[in-house]
Amino acid sequence: MKKKIIEKRGECTTELLAIKDAMELLSGKWKVHIIATLTYKGAVRFMDLQRHVEGIGAKMLSKELQDLEVNLLIKRTVLDTKPVTVEYELTPHGKTLEKIIGEIRIWGRSHRKKIIERK
Template sequence: MKKKAKINDTPVCQVRMQAISDTMSILSGKWKFHILGTLIEGSKLGFMDLMREIDGIGSKMLSKELQDLEMNHLVSRTVLDTKPITVEYAITEYGATLAPLINELAKWGIQYRQSVHG
């Protein structure tokens, strides 16, 4: 009676598990959701704007996380030819598809607080 019986061994489960890993990998780290959330709220923000909006983040992390997000086409980076050079960060159309997911996260978190508190 050898046990192998894998619930997760069905193709559909494998695909879902992989998809969840992909998503979490893309959105990994302490700051990605903050950055994305901020850019969804106020489209078109400069680097220093983001520093001011996102409480506690350092320039190194912001820079790195923005690069990650840009690589995954969730955020766009546009260098403007202004007097002092300015960079404009914005959510892409594709990045905006994360809104329902972010809403679910927020919804669950809020409900969690209520269930703990009340």
């Protein structure tokens, strides 16, 4: 006989939606790296960002910055200099990521140790 499985979920779903939302923003090769750099350095120009985020190309950097901007995490400011320069910095809302980035950094460090000592 088939047993009917009636599961209680409910309270999980909205929590998992929140996680999904956050991970959509943070997943990928560059976003967290860029945000971490802006956290360290404050306002940074495009070319300087490219120099600090090792390995990223102009196309990727441009795309990622647009992504972060529409999600209200960074602010783009065009400066009226001789060759125009553009500065990027975290918004107040972007700065609320500091905690999560901090936790990722701490955990990454301990995980690195763990994996190295296993070998």
